Amino acid sequence: MTYLIQGAKDDFEVVIGLEIHAQITSNAKLFSGASTEFGAEPNTQVSLVDAAMPGMLPTINAECIRQGVRTGVAIGAAINKFSVFDRKNYFYADLPQGYQISQFKHPIVGEGIVTVDLGDGKTKDIGVERIHLEQDAGKSMHDQHPQYTYVDLNRSGVALMEIVSKPDMASPEEAGAYVTKLRTILRYIGACDGNMEQGSMRADVNVSVRRAGEPLGTRCEIKNVNSVRFVRQAIEVEARRQVDIIEEGGTIDQETRLFDPNKGETRSMRSKEEAHDYRYFPDPDLLPVEFDDAFIEDARASLPELPDAKKARLMDALGLNDYTAGVLVAEKEQAEFFEMLLDETVTFAKKDASAVASKAANWLTGDLFGALNKAGKTIAETPVSAKQGAELLALIEDGTISGRIAKDVFEVMFETGKNAGVIVEEKGLKQVSDTGAIEAIIDEIIAANQGQVEQYRAGKTKLMGFFVGQVMKATQGKANPGVVNQLLKPKLDG
Amino acid sequence: MTELTKLKIAEARDLLAKGDITSRELTDAHIAAVDAAGELNAYIAKTPEIALAQADAADAKIKAGDAKGMTGIPVGIKDLFSTKGVHTQACSHILDGFKPEYESTVTQNLWDDGAVMLGKLNMDEFAMGSSNETSYYGPVKNPWRRGDTDTVPGGSSGGSVASVAGFAAMGATASDTGGSIRQPASFTGTFGFKPTYGRCSRYGMVAFASSLDQAGTITRDVRDGAIMMESIAGFDAKDSTSVDMPVPNFEAALTGDIRGMKIGIPQEYHLAGMPGEIEALWHQGIEWLKAAGAEVVDINLPHTKYALPTYYIVAPAEASSNLARYDGVRYGLRETVEGGSLADMYEATRAAGFGDEVKRRIMIGTYVLSAGYYDAYYLKAQKVRQLISDDFKRAFQQVDAILTPTAPSAAFAPGEKSDDPLAMYLNDVFTVPASLAGLPGSSVPAGLDANGLPLGLQILGKPWDEETVFKVSGVLEEAAAFTAEPKIWWR
Numbered sequence: 001m002t003y004l005i006q007g008a009k010d011d012f013e014v015v016i017g018l019e020i021h022a023q024i025t026s027n028a029k030l031f032s033g034a035s036t037e038f039g040a041e042p043n044t045q046v047s048l049v050d051a052a053m054p055g056m057l058p059t060i061n062a063e064c065i066r067q068g069v070r071t072g073v074a075i076g077a078a079i080n081k082f083s084v085f086d087r088k089n090y091f092y093a094d095l096p097q098g099y100q101i102s103q104f105k106h107p108i109v110g111e112g113i114v115t116v117d118l119g120d121g122k123t124k125d126i127g128v129e130r131i132h133l134e135q136d137a138g139k140s141m142h143d144q145h146p147q148y149t150y151v152d153l154n155r156s157g158v159a160l161m162e163i164v165s166k167p168d169m170a171s172p173e174e175a176g177a178y179v180t181k182l183r184t185i186l187r188y189i190g191a192c193d194g195n196m197e198q199g200s201m202r203a204d205v206n207v208s209v210r211r212a213g214e215p216l217g218t219r220c221e222i223k224n225v226n227s228v229r230f231v232r233q234a235i236e237v238e239a240r241r242q243v244d245i246i247e248e249g250g251t252i253d254q255e256t257r258l259f260d261p262n263k264g265e266t267r268s269m270r271s272k273e274e275a276h277d278y279r280y281f282p283d284p285d286l287l288p289v290e291f292d293d294a295f296i297e298d299a300r301a302s303l304p305e306l307p308d309a310k311k312a313r314l315m316d317a318l319g320l321n322d323y324t325a326g327v328l329v330a331e332k333e334q335a336e337f338f339e340m341l342l343d344e345t346v347t348f349a350k351k352d353a354s355a356v357a358s359k360a361a362n363w364l365t366g367d368l369f370g371a372l373n374k375a376g377k378t379i380a381e382t383p384v385s386a387k388q389g390a391e392l393l394a395l396i397e398d399g400t401i402s403g404r405i406a407k408d409v410f411e412v413m414f415e416t417g418k419n420a421g422v423i424v425e426e427k428g429l430k431q432v433s434d435t436g437a438i439e440a441i442i443d444e445i446i447a448a449n450q451g452q453v454e455q456y457r458a459g460k461t462k463l464m465g466f467f468v469g470q471v472m473k474a475t476q477g478k479a480n481p482g483v484v485n486q487l488l489k490p491k492l493d494g
Numbered sequence: 495m496t497e498l499t500k501l502k503i504a505e506a507r508d509l510l511a512k513g514d515i516t517s518r519e520l521t522d523a524h525i526a527a528v529d530a531a532g533e534l535n536a537y538i539a540k541t542p543e544i545a546l547a548q549a550d551a552a553d554a555k556i557k558a559g560d561a562k563g564m565t566g567i568p569v570g571i572k573d574l575f576s577t578k579g580v581h582t583q584a585c586s587h588i589l590d591g592f593k594p595e596y597e598s599t600v601t602q603n604l605w606d607d608g609a610v611m612l613g614k615l616n617m618d619e620f621a622m623g624s625s626n627e628t629s630y631y632g633p634v635k636n637p638w639r640r641g642d643t644d645t646v647p648g649g650s651s652g653g654s655v656a657s658v659a660g661f662a663a664m665g666a667t668a669s670d671t672g673g674s675i676r677q678p679a680s681f682t683g684t685f686g687f688k689p690t691y692g693r694c695s696r697y698g699m700v701a702f703a704s705s706l707d708q709a710g711t712i713t714r715d716v717r718d719g720a721i722m723m724e725s726i727a728g729f730d731a732k733d734s735t736s737v738d739m740p741v742p743n744f745e746a747a748l749t750g751d752i753r754g755m756k757i758g759i760p761q762e763y764h765l766a767g768m769p770g771e772i773e774a775l776w777h778q779g780i781e782w783l784k785a786a787g788a789e790v791v792d793i794n795l796p797h798t799k800y801a802l803p804t805y806y807i808v809a810p811a812e813a814s815s816n817l818a819r820y821d822g823v824r825y826g827l828r829e830t831v832e833g834g835s836l837a838d839m840y841e842a843t844r845a846a847g848f849g850d851e852v853k854r855r856i857m858i859g860t861y862v863l864s865a866g867y868y869d870a871y872y873l874k875a876q877k878v879r880q881l882i883s884d885d886f887k888r889a890f891q892q893v894d895a896i897l898t899p900t901a902p903s904a905a906f907a908p909g910e911k912s913d914d915p916l917a918m919y920l921n922d923v924f925t926v927p928a929s930l931a932g933l934p935g936s937s938v939p940a941g942l943d944a945n946g947l948p949l950g951l952q953i954l955g956k957p958w959d960e961e962t963v964f965k966v967s968g969v970l971e972e973a974a975a976f977t978a979e980p981k982i983w984w985r
Contacts, residue, residue: 052819055576055698098818279863284704
């Protein structure tokens with residue numbers, strides 16, 4: 001369904017393009033050997049090059065080039081074997097060189113595609129226009145001193161990829177799904193840690209609106225949006241703002257804006273009239289970046305299974321449904337945990353992966369994710385390992401405990417970190433499958449509930465559940481439900 | 495004392511090796527000569543303590559048999575080379591008080607070979623100038639005078655040539671962007687050598703125009719140039735534009751044998767209005783090379799007339815960006831305005847810190863890179879630069895080296911051209927084309943004009959063929975037998 005903004009008179013479509021700045025995972029900066037560790041004391045991760053001391057020269061960090069190429073390959077993009085670093089000239093206190101080294105005319109990666117998931121198995125292909133490499137600026141801190149602005153150059157020179165989408169998104173949800181998917185891919189391939197809170201990934205959001213069928217409207221760029229939620233919110237409020245202006249007979253000024261999540265509004269930063277003339281030109285300190293097909297093939301060979309391929313495999317080979325598979329592959333760590341869990345379960349239960357995959361996935365996405373969520377923990381902090389989970393699943397598989405008991409056992413595992421087998425042993429939770437013992441209990445219950453037996457026999461067969469419940473209650477849940485059903489039915493049927 | 499400061503590097507090297515003199519003695523004599531040459535204003539910072547310590551270390555090296563060509567040789571360093579803990583300002587006010595925490599690769603190479611630093615040498619501010627009149631530290635005087643009239647030493651390496659011609663250094667580092675080694679060498683009767691772009695590391699050299707800047711040497715003769723060049727040259731991973739090629743033994747190229755070599759004479763370098771004695775000297779040079787057995791052929795470099803305009807687009811464009819880092823934020827001069835903004839601080843700092851010529855070039859460079867002008871100026875200039883380079887490529891299919899005058903005039907008087915930037919820029923008309931093409935070149939002292947001022951001839955070679963440039967320079971030097979010295983008036 002098309003996302004439309006209802007104005008007072010007309011309905012408007014929104015057109016969205018995103019520029020994602022992703023910090024490349026690398027120990028060293030793009031053009032200097034300085035460290036890139038986050039959270040260090042201000043101005044402790046700064047080389048002479050980063051501080052733009054006189055006579056200092058940039059030299060390209062090959063690892064950053066490699067990660068750019070890997071990212072391009074991961075989204076099926078054209079890789080440019082010849083690319084050029086340009087200088088983007090402007091003055092700012094946290095830009096020591098007085099220019100940012102970026103790629104303007106000849107980026108390292110050309111057009112590609114990111115397939116985003118829109119729920120219910122629906123997907124949409126979002127075009128990527130280009131990916132280029134550039135260095136980050138430092139950070140100006142205006143709140144440290146009443147008169148002065150302090151500058152921290154730790155980020156100065158850190159390698160970024162700017163991933164520029166085509167204006168292919170038509171709703172806040174699509175934009176959010178695009179950022180989410182891109183983040184997933186980057187994390188899978190290890191090109192960026194995707195940590196939006198720490199600023200490792202940020203989005204510049206281009207928004208314009210138009211009445212259906214009209215040509216593209218004037219766009220505004222919302223700078224530095226640092227979460228998926230804010231991307232969606234910023235688009236909503238910005239599109240609404242533009243619609244209101246147009247319907248009041250106004251025109252949209254092309255400008256750079258800032259999203260204020262507290263006030264839920266966007267504010268003008270600078271207009272086109274104040275826009276910089278960046279005076280781009282090829283950086284004469286650096287040679288063009290050139291590599292051969294073998295370099296690209298090495299990059300391709302180094303890629304892990306990508307989320308889309310993994311999801312397809314989980315569905316086709318293991319029989320998971322679209323939703324569950326989607327949840328599992330969304331985060332690299334979750335997907336890895338699932339694969340370990342499945343491997344271990346196969347080992348413990350001695351069954352085929354396809355036979356236990358759905359059960360393992362359901363336990364993981366239901367029980368473990370639920371508990372982690374409640375405890376405010378991530379999968380990395382889980383007190384129950386994949387191996388421990390697998391042991392629990394295997395105990396269900398071989399009939400040692402029932403699914404019902406398994407939930408109690410899991411609770412204890414989550415609290416204590418103990419193994420399932422130990423807990424079952426300690427608490428005597430082993431399932432009772434002994435037909436004699438169960439039969440005796442059934443007989444007692446039938447004798448004690450003659451009224452219900454008569455009703456059952458008169459056709460109220462739903463009472464079966466009542467009798468099963470009574471047996472389970474009498475055995476503290478330890479009776480094997482299969483056996484109970486098997487024995488109970490003929491006795492009730494008389 | 496006079497004796498020691500008049501030695502050539504090669505002569506001193508032999509005396510040092512024989513133990514006839516020590517580097518300490520040589521250095522003492524030079525420190526005294528530096529002190530006595532204040533009138534020249536060649537040195538803007540003296541480092542006698544460093545010099546003496548290096549001299550003692552050099553003497554130990556020589557004793558231990560570890561001597562190289564430059565071991566124990568006192569030299570001056572152009573202020574554009576970063577020297578750790580020592581004044582490095584490219585003679586600009588904007589770098590006031592700046593002493594780097596690092597050493598340029600070129601100077602480090604010299605110190606590694608045991609050379610001795612006498613101090614930092616005056617230059618045109620950020621190497622922008624052809625007369626050494628734009629330095630924040632005042633003009634340099636040429637040891638050579640026109641009668642009793644002062645002359646400029648040329649630029650931008652004015653301090654380098656004045657110190658070497660004035661016997662206050664045995665050699666000096668210099669840098670050439672459009673002629674800043676060759677033109678001042680011509681004005682002072684010294685040998686100037688600019689290698690192929692990429693032969694020396696630019697690491698630690700204060701940048702003027704990155705695609706053109708190249709370190710080189712000023713010495714009193716060709717052999718000394720070969721010795722010193724071999725020391726400073728070499729690949730450096732810290733400069734992406736330096737090239738990983740072995741450095742040949744340049745001195746070994748001085749065989750004196752150019753028989754059968756083809757020397758090109760570019761017809762476009764016959765400038766209308768050029769002084770007759772320069773034409774005559776050029777002709778004399780041709781005869782000398784012929785007499786030595788070379789074959790002289792006329793060649794064409796058809797895009798020569800576009801070289802200066804091209805240079806004055808490319809170099810300022812790069813400079814406007816390279817000099818953006820001088821903003822008062824991290825080092826050097828900072829001028830603030832009471833209650834002013836960041837932009838006010840930039841404006842005040844840069845207005846006070848840069849001289850007129852630097853400002854002029856920043857403005858030209860900013861203009862030619864601006865939206866709407868980029869294609870017409872910068873992009874066009876890059877294309878013309880390629881054509882100029884192609885001219886040389888074609889010529890060098892025919893010839894082994896090219897002979898031209900170095901500059902269209904001898905040294906002029908201070909102030910004579912400083913109010914007319916275009917007349918000043920014309921000084922580099924013969925040196926700029928080779929700079930745009932990145933070629934190695936030299937200026938060899940070849941004669942005196944009617945006023946008794948030195949004139950140089952320029953030898954240009956193929957990329958990476960510095961050896962031929964040295965070889966031809968050596969033959970020219972021998973034929974010219976240039977033995978004139980400036981009258982010592984400054985001591």
